[in-house]
Amino acid sequence: MENLVFLIPLALFLGLLGLGAFLWSMKSGQYDDLEGASYRALFEEDEMDKKNNHDREEVSS
């Protein structure tokens, strides 16, 4: 029975982790465009990099 002391908090912690991940993903707008996201995965990687670099330039400037 002693192992319950570890196992139950562990289970709860994992559950909370899942809940946290869900809330975070929702807050960061990952459910806003479910259709577009499936296509974005197909973009060439170098193009996405370029875009990201561009973003970074904007932020730093």
Next chain:
Amino acid sequence: MPVHKSENTFDHKSPELEHFLVEGLHCPSCIREIEGALQKNPIIKNARLNLTTQRLAVEWSGDSPDAIANSNEVIGTLKDLGFKGYLFKDDPSAAEDDKEGRWLLICMGIAGFAMMNIMLLSVSDWAGTDMGDNTRSFFHWISALIALPASAIAGLPFYKSAWGALKARSLNMDVPISLAVILSLLMSIMQSLNHGADTYYDAAVMLLFFLLIGRFLDRKMRNHARATAHNLMSYRPSTATVVNQDGETESRTIELLNTDMVVRVAPGERIPVDGVIILGTSEVDSSLVTGETIPVKSTIEDKVFAGTMNVSGALDIKVTALSGKTLLDEIIGLMETAEQGRAKYVRLADKAAQIYAPAVHLLALITFLGWMIFSTVGWEQSLITAIAVLIITCPCALGLAVPVVQIVASSRLFKNGILVKAPDGLERLAEIDTIAFDKTGTLTLGQPEIANGDNIEPATLALAASLAKTSTHPLCRALIVACHERDIPTIATTSPLHEEPGMGLKATIDDKEVRLGNRDWCHVSMDIQKNTRYSELWLKVEGKEAVFLAFQDRMRKDAAQVVAWFQNKGFDILLLSGDRPDVVADVANKLGIADYLGAAKPQDKIDRLEELKAEGKKILMVGDGLNDAPALSASYVSISPSTAADVSQNAADFIFQSQDLESIVRAWQVSHISRKLVFTNFALAAIYNVIAVPFAAAGFLTPLIAAIAMSSSSILVTGNALRLNLVKLFSSQDEK
């Protein structure tokens, strides 16, 4: 209602984020193309395209503060890429709804998390027969630790709604739901304190979780439909060409117009404002406003209305609207009066709750009293049994019965291009017994087609077409279509063509002057073939008699079929139109509608509907024009095509996007079947209760049975609702 907004609503300063609607999005590469091109522009910090909503969010870098110039630049870039972009005006109530949807999703996440973790503990409790009492009560306390905060948060949507209903001294479904959750938690705490065996933490949270899924999907579906409806309306032009004092023209958004400004409207454009013509002559097609199909010749001093179409010549219009006395104001006034007359509809779920809630609470009371009187278990045990009855009567199946059907029905309709705007629209549509159609734009497409084409020699048609080929006038285009249908070649004449706005065309072919245009243009004496039924063109070849070309509004392909289908089903059909009585009579005869009214003003339409309402009829109004808007609000339930005026679309409960009227039959079929399914669901929930309640009242209920009963009844109800997807819907193609 652009003319109504004052200029203050549009901020000159650039907001940080602007939304655009992009038309023509169809492929994944569009995302990359558009975002890539926009990112290169220094005025834009970030651009992100949402493929689901077809909206583009642009974050400005702040380098260039002029909002209008910035927006125009984005729209320009989109145009270069081959997309049509529009500045999207956000609907504040939609944003509010969005927030609520998010809140529901958060509640659902919390309830889901809590349910799974409590289940983990409950299952081991149910399975662990050799579990010691201390361990069990340890498990119960942990469950309580999760369940109490989770149901405090996740249950809020239900508590709030229940409280609202109680304050208004009525009952809705959320009252028994809230009570069941709260009481089962209280009872479980009592049990935990007494080291009892039966706790219902899992049942309470599971109930919330299931109901939240239903509620979230319901809202999502409705928001989706509403956003699409809002998108449709944003596709309208929102800019006008303003002529300044010095004669220069500039493009301005409609919100920035003032009275006494002068607006130029090119042929083929919609007139954006109410005003008076100060320069130019043209024909104005006001079918969307009045239902009248023939374009009216308009010239200096004539009044024109927003939403009408300028057909043939450029017009300069002085803006007179914004004064509160425009046509739109009149229509809105009528609409508001009509809305007030409409009885508030009590939804099926609420009706059920009004029977169900008292019945359940009475049962629980009887159980409590029964145990107190006929047994010796004491008040505590009696109370626990009574609460068990409340839990097992399972508001879950009943709470899901209506929303689940609604979700399945709305999404089925959505796939068929029909948007359900009003939450109770489906329920009301299922109850109708009378259908009132508008003519122009509803039974007909609002596009002319030649009426006497078969009586005219092909050579004459070909000659007329050779002049008409270059014109954008709707009657000329109809002429070209007529030639295509008859395999007559249409070759534009090579000789120089002269167009006189508001009159017609002329050219010299084979040394003879040929004219195509109105009566005056072709010098037809007024006493020949006076006609009020058709739109007309005349073709006059020098030295010959003028030829009469008659046009009438083109009927929707399946109008006759749809009307016949409803008549077969025993519905009363009537036709209410603002068009001329002969034309209305003609269409009514063709479709076999006995009850019709022509030259009806908006007030006449309402009066006719009120008469029928007084006879106890429930009327579906189908209409598109501005003149139909008050009737749409006055009727029991209403449908508009997506080509309708903004005001009408706002007033309508449903919007259909297809060219065919079969959408109306489909909407009715789906609503009719939905109603049946809702009743089946109610019946299932009732049967379930009849079986389960005696067990609970007898004190045999265990948490395991409660959990199984709750999930199985929810699945049953959902499965029943999904049957809606199997039903075959009416199609005008099949019937032929």
